[in-house]
Amino acid sequence: MINNNQNDKQFASLLSTIESGKTSPDERFLVQLRELSAHEFEARSAKSEAISFWRKIMKSKIIKFAATAVIIVAVIIGINYFHGSGSSVVLAEVLQPILHARTVTMDILVGSEGRQSVIHDEVMGSRIRRTVSNLPDVDIIIDLKEMKVLSLVHAEKTAAYVKLEGLGDMQNYLEWLQKIVVKMKDIKAYQIHDQSLQQIDGYEYHVFVAENNKETITIWVDPETTLPVRIAQKTPNMQLVCNNLQFDVDLDESRFSLEIPEDYKVQEAGKVDFKNVVESDFIETLRIWAEFIEDGHFPDSINLENVVKLGPKIDQGFKRANLSEEQETETAMRWAQGLVFIRFFKGQGQWHYAGKGVEFGDGATPIFWYQPKDSETWRVIYGDLSVTDVAPEDLPE
Amino acid sequence: MDKDAEREIAIGLQKGDRQAWLRLYEAYARRVWTNVARLMGYACPAVADVVQETFLAAARSARNFDPGRGMLWLWLWGIARRQIALHYRKQDANVILAQAKTWWHSLDGQTIDWIDEKAAPPPDVLEASELATLVRSALNQLPADYQTVLMAKYIDGQPTREIAQNVQCSSDAVTSRLVRAKKAFRKAFKTLTQSAPAGKEVSL
Numbered sequence: 001m002i003n004n005n006q007n008d009k010q011f012a013s014l015l016s017t018i019e020s021g022k023t024s025p026d027e028r029f030l031v032q033l034r035e036l037s038a039h040e041f042e043a044r045s046a047k048s049e050a051i052s053f054w055r056k057i058m059k060s061k062i063i064k065f066a067a068t069a070v071i072i073v074a075v076i077i078g079i080n081y082f083h084g085s086g087s088s089v090v091l092a093e094v095l096q097p098i099l100h101a102r103t104v105t106m107d108i109l110v111g112s113e114g115r116q117s118v119i120h121d122e123v124m125g126s127r128i129r130r131t132v133s134n135l136p137d138v139d140i141i142i143d144l145k146e147m148k149v150l151s152l153v154h155a156e157k158t159a160a161y162v163k164l165e166g167l168g169d170m171q172n173y174l175e176w177l178q179k180i181v182v183k184m185k186d187i188k189a190y191q192i193h194d195q196s197l198q199q200i201d202g203y204e205y206h207v208f209v210a211e212n213n214k215e216t217i218t219i220w221v222d223p224e225t226t227l228p229v230r231i232a233q234k235t236p237n238m239q240l241v242c243n244n245l246q247f248d249v250d251l252d253e254s255r256f257s258l259e260i261p262e263d264y265k266v267q268e269a270g271k272v273d274f275k276n277v278v279e280s281d282f283i284e285t286l287r288i289w290a291e292f293i294e295d296g297h298f299p300d301s302i303n304l305e306n307v308v309k310l311g312p313k314i315d316q317g318f319k320r321a322n323l324s325e326e327q328e329t330e331t332a333m334r335w336a337q338g339l340v341f342i343r344f345f346k347g348q349g350q351w352h353y354a355g356k357g358v359e360f361g362d363g364a365t366p367i368f369w370y371q372p373k374d375s376e377t378w379r380v381i382y383g384d385l386s387v388t389d390v391a392p393e394d395l396p397e
Numbered sequence: 398m399d400k401d402a403e404r405e406i407a408i409g410l411q412k413g414d415r416q417a418w419l420r421l422y423e424a425y426a427r428r429v430w431t432n433v434a435r436l437m438g439y440a441c442p443a444v445a446d447v448v449q450e451t452f453l454a455a456a457r458s459a460r461n462f463d464p465g466r467g468m469l470w471l472w473l474w475g476i477a478r479r480q481i482a483l484h485y486r487k488q489d490a491n492v493i494l495a496q497a498k499t500w501w502h503s504l505d506g507q508t509i510d511w512i513d514e515k516a517a518p519p520p521d522v523l524e525a526s527e528l529a530t531l532v533r534s535a536l537n538q539l540p541a542d543y544q545t546v547l548m549a550k551y552i553d554g555q556p557t558r559e560i561a562q563n564v565q566c567s568s569d570a571v572t573s574r575l576v577r578a579k580k581a582f583r584k585a586f587k588t589l590t591q592s593a594p595a596g597k598e599v600s601l
Contacts (some may be wrong), residue, residue, distance in 0.1 A: 007514045011553040011579065012516070014511070017529040018536070019552060024432035029445055033452055034422050041418040041456035107547040283461055363475050385461055386476050388454055394486050 001024050034187030044280050081251075101247040109241040127256040143258060150258050159264040180384030197223075205229065277340045285338025286368070288331055290360035298367055298383065302342065354396065359382045366396040398424055398469070400565055407464040408561055418459060422452065425470060429477050432548060436481055443484050452479040468565060474541050476549045480539065494534060497527035512586050535586040543578035570594050 108119040118133040126145040131138070137155040142148075148166040198207045198220070207223040220230040231242045260266050290298045295317070321332065342351065355367035362383030369380040369390070377389040380396065398405075402420075409417020415507075429451060434444045461496050462472055501508065510516040522528060536544055544563065549555045561568045 006517075008551070010511075010514050010517050012554075013523055013530060015536075015547060017523055017525075018435045018438075019531050020524070020526065020529055023434070023439050025427050025434075026445060029448075030426050030430065034426065034447055036416050036421065036449075037422060037452040037456045037471075038415055040453050041459055042415055044413075044457050044460065231458070240420040280457065280460060283458065287563065289462060363479065382479070384475065386454060386458055386479065388476075388479055388483055391451070391482065 036331070044278070071090070103249050104245065104247050105249050106245045107243045109243055122251055122255065124251055124253065124256050129255050140259060141256060146258075148258060150260070151265065152261070157261075159260045159266050161266075185256075200230075210248050275336070277343065279379065279381075279387065281318035281334075281338040282368075283387070285335050285341075286355070286381070287360070287385055288335040292321060292331065292335075294345060296360050296361065298357045298358045302339075302353050302355075330397045354385070360384075369395060398563070399518065403469050403565075404464060406469060407462055410459045410462050411458060421459070421469060421473075423492055428450070428470075432474070432544075433477055433481060435548065435552065436537055436544075437484070438529070438533070447480045449589060452587075454480070461525070465470045470545070470563070471541050474545065478537075478541055478544075479574055479595065493530060497530035497534075498590060500525065500527035501531060509587070510588070512583050531586065531589060535582055535589055538585040539578065539581050539590075542574065543581055546571060546574050547582060548580050 042360045102124070104121075106123075106125045108121060120131045122129045126143055128142045128144070130140040130142060132140070137153055139152045139154070141150045141152075145309060147350050149162045149164060150159060151162070152159050174234050197204045199205075200220065204223065206223055208219045208221065210217045210219070216232075216234045218232045218234075219228050221228050225246055227245070229243075231245065238294055286298065289302075290296060293299065318331065351368065351370035353368050354365075358365045358367050362387060365383045366380045367383050369378050371378045371392075377391055378395055379387055380390045406417045406420050406424075410421070418429070426448075430444070430448050433447050433451070434441070437444055437447065455473055460470070504522065507516055509517075511518040512521070518528075536547070539547070542564070546560055549560045550557070550561065555563075557568045557571050562570045564571065566574075
């Protein structure tokens with residue numbers, strides 16, 4: 001039998017077996033790593049300047065609206081890339097008039113039927129006039145050539161410009177539709193099915209379905225005008241519907257003016273560089289999502305539908321956390337900023353989200369992984385929001 | 398590191414202040430190295446790689462460090478533990494661990510008593526590299542705070558008061574954490590050595 005002291009000594013002997021062959025840390029290596037890690041830390045910090053931009057501008061309510069508008073512009077436009085097409089001559093003929101259209105108006109619905117936010121767009125050339133159902137009293141005019149956004153808050157008679165950078169050549173919806181028509185003529189990536197006539201609200205429409213293994217696009221065409229009235233795009237991550245499509249509507253050019261009305265107070269909001277939205281921005285988005293919106297858990301999904309419907313929930317979370325108005329705005333913007341990382345995902349292949357039900361702080365469970373561009377390894381984000389590089393064969397299942 | 402210094406560093410990290418990062422590095426780099434070397438073996442050539450990956454991963458996420466969610470050390474050590482686990486996922490560590498288990502089963506004597514501290518193992522057993530392998534594997538299965546207090550107390554020989562200061566809690570809390578940590582270690586060791594030699598545990 002041995003006493004407590006001996007117990008401790010014996011336990012120490014057992015544990016100290018791992019000290020065999022003990023050597024001192026490699027000091028030269030540690031000095032080099034000191035500089036390397038400091039450089040990495042600074043590089044990440046510099047890339048977070050976009051966030052500090054938001055922090056600075058959030059002091060004004062009008063800038064808050066302008067900033068929100070910019071994020072909406074980026075998030076909505078960014079999803080409408082159409083890769084590939086089909087081979088239906090009939091469909092192409094039906095869509096032909098779109099090629100010559102000058103204007104288009106539509107309602108964009110994001111999310112499941114009956115629970116959507118509605119974005120109303122009027123498009124003329126490179127300019128879009130946009131209103132969003134959950135931003136009342138705000139008109140947003142976007143110029144995709146000049147990459148400039150004007151936000152008008154009519155209730156307060158205030159206005160703000162935001163310059164967009166790093167978005168590359170963006171298409172408006174008219175161009176997007178026209179490209180679909182052109183591509184559908186000769187590429188066989190999509191299978192086109194003519195579903196014949198279908199009734200909606202008492203009217204009959206031709207329905208065409210274009211699908212491949214990643215997405216399904218359904219187009220409803222008015223048999224009289226041979227123009228589409230509704231287009232739905234469905235992918236595993238989102239569902240988006242362009243409804244009430246009307247072409248060559250007579251729109252007043254002044255509605256697209258970037259001039260500010262005379263009696264409106266102006267504020268210059270600076271610029272937003274979307275090129276510099278990086279992984280750490282997205283991590284911040286996940287943190288805010290778990291902390292304020294989902295009450296300590298990561299969301300079931302990070303798809304667009306979930307993003308758009310979260311307005312009221314984020315407000316409740318902020319109230320629970322007792323944030324000031326300024327903090328609320330800043331946090332909301334940081335949340336939105338990181339979403340751009342996903343919308344403009346530049347990595348190879350797909351990103352994967354597996355955070356459903358995972359508790360914030362769970363360092364053992366991977367919640368998101370993606371392969372950065374030109375990288376052989378993947379980046380894996382865990383429930384405690386730490387990140388590691390992982391070889392493809394070691395990815396979570 | 399005391400609470401005030403830790404708070405200063407945390408604020409600096411959130412602001413992207415290089416000096417804050419360097420303070421963190423100076424405070425913990427050697428400790429991370431030593432603990433990684435203990436858990437992987439001082440002779441393991443991958444120690445430097447794991448230490449490097451730990452600090453680069455930490456540098457990338459340091460701005461998001463929230464002091465309300467725990468100490469800097471436990472955050473940093475959590476990253477290091479994951480890097481160690483990742484390293485072993487890539488290696489065929491089963492072979493070494495299986496050999497160590499086979500060696501353990503072949504021993505004459507009351508091996509369970511050695512782990513339960515009812516009897517002292519003979520010196521030749523304590524010097525065997527296989528025992529070190531098993532101890533490392535059992536330690537690797539413990540939570541970060543258990544690993545921290547066990548290594549501080551039984552390898553570094555730190556008094557309880559000093560450990561309490563480092564982990565920012567009372568001496569009583571450290572004492573009770575040590576009891577729980579020892580118990581968890583014994584359980585992990587027994588589970589490990591009772592499983593078949595070709596088991597799938599890979600942490601060494």
